[in-house]
Each structure stands twice: as structure tokens, then as C-alpha cells.
Amino acid sequence: MKPWSDFYDLAAPDLPGCPLAVMDVALRLVTINFCEHSLAWTYAHPDIPVTPNIDSYAFTPPAGAVVHAIIRAEFNGRRIDFSRAEADREISGRNRTGIPGYVRASAMSLILTPTPDTSGTLAMTVALKPSPDAAGIDDSIFDEYREAIVHGALARLMLSPKKPYTNMQLAQYHEQLFAIRVADAGMRAARGHTRMPLQTRIMGRCSWANK
Numbered sequence: 001m002k003p004w005s006d007f008y009d010l011a012a013p014d015l016p017g018c019p020l021a022v023m024d025v026a027l028r029l030v031t032i033n034f035c036e037h038s039l040a041w042t043y044a045h046p047d048i049p050v051t052p053n054i055d056s057y058a059f060t061p062p063a064g065a066v067v068h069a070i071i072r073a074e075f076n077g078r079r080i081d082f083s084r085a086e087a088d089r090e091i092s093g094r095n096r097t098g099i100p101g102y103v104r105a106s107a108m109s110l111i112l113t114p115t116p117d118t119s120g121t122l123a124m125t126v127a128l129k130p131s132p133d134a135a136g137i138d139d140s141i142f143d144e145y146r147e148a149i150v151h152g153a154l155a156r157l158m159l160s161p162k163k164p165y166t167n168m169q170l171a172q173y174h175e176q177l178f179a180i181r182v183a184d185a186g187m188r189a190a191r192g193h194t195r196m197p198l199q200t201r202i203m204g205r206c207s208w209a210n211k
Contacts, residue, residue: 001064001136001137002139006136007027007149016165017163018163023153023157026157027153030152031129032130034145034182037182037186040189041138043061043125043126044124045123045125047121050119051119052118055111057112058108059126061126064130064134064136066108067105068129070105075112075116075122080102081102082102083102096115098116148177152182154174156171
């Protein structure tokens with residue numbers, strides 16, 4: 001894992017007087033945003049042993065990460081459907097038992113539907129994002145998307161009022177580049193997924209722009 005300090009050589013020259021702790025927070029939040037929209041950080045989740053009559057299981061992501069979305073799921077080698085949408089978390093059939101055909105995800109755990117009546121193995125590929133207290137990012141994301149993340153951090157920090165590095169015009173420039181890079185990363189990731197769990201699009205404005 002690469003610490004946030006590994007981004008400083010690109011970010012710090014454009015942020016005179018910015019405390020490193022503030023820079024770290026911006027880099028973490030932007031990286032979370034990047035991973036949520038692009039689904040670029042994929043992970044072969046450890047197989048989960050499924051027990052009859054138990055439908056809820058915790059995710060076990062690597063340190064410093066949380067599961068953002070399920071990309072592919074199989075129960076005993078058979079593909080099953082999945083969702084991370086809030087509206088789908090209380091679908092009918094929760095109280096039935098049988099061979100699981102659907103898996104729903106929350107931030108920390110998943111629920112199999114119907115409740116399994118047999119033992120088995122759940123295999124998944126998931127998309128990760130940094131946890132709220134992450135000290136850095138996976139090497140693969142750093143190597144591929146370092147410049148994109150720096151654009152996002154510069155956009156966020158340059159919107160800060162009355163700072164030596166405040167620059168609304170440059171913030172807009174970096175925001176646009178970040179949005180383009182996120183969309184590109186999303187399309188690249190989608191080509192590598194068997195299924196595409198969401199539509200990737202260029203964002204109009206970054207999520208922090210009006211905060």
C-alpha cells in the first residue's frame with residue numbers, strides 16, 4: 001500500500017502553505033470518490049463458507065479498505081445475481097429457504113436470498129474503496145491513477161476560501177480533468193468486468209464542489 005505522502009511530489013508544489021494533514025484528508029476523500037465512481041479497485045474476495053439457515057455474512061476486505069460493490073458472485077460455481085441498491089435490500093423472499101440466487105450488499109456485510117438450505121461456497125469479485133481512516137491506497141491504483149487522484153485533490157483544496165492556494169479557476173480546471181480521468185477509468189474497469197454493475201459517466205461537478 002502506498003501512503004498518502006507518496007502523492008506529495010505532484011500535489012504539494014501547487015498547494016503552498018497547505019498542511020500535510022489537510023492534504024492527506026483531501027487525498028483520501030478524493031480517492032474514495034474515484035473508487036466509488038470508477039470501480040477500478042477490484043478484489044478477489046476470499047471464498048465464504050455458507051452454512052444452512054444462515055443468510056448474513058461479513059465482508060473481509062484487506063486492511064484500509066471497504067467493499068463498495070459486488071462485481072461478480074457465484075454460489076457453488078453457479079452465477080447468481082447481486083445488487084447494492086438500497087431499494088433491493090428488502091426484496092420479497094427473505095424468509096424463504098432454498099438455493100441462494102441473489103446476494104445483496106451493505107457496507108460491511110451481505111445477505112443471501114433465499115436463505116440457504118444447504119452448505120456451499122460463495123465466491124465473489126468486489127470493488128473496493130479506501131476506508132474512512134485509510135492511511136494510503138493499493139499500489140495498483142496508485143501506479144495507474146496517481147495523476148487523476150492528484151487532479152481531484154487539487155480541485156478540492158483550491159476551492160478552500162482565503163488560503164494561499166485558493167484558485168477557483170484552477171480548481172475548475174483540475175475538477176474537469178479529474179472527472180474525465182474517472183470516466184476513463186470506469187470504462188477501462190467495465191471492459192474487464194463480466195458484468196457492469198452501474199453505468200459510468202462523466203460527472204458534472206465533483207461531489208465536494210458545493211460543500
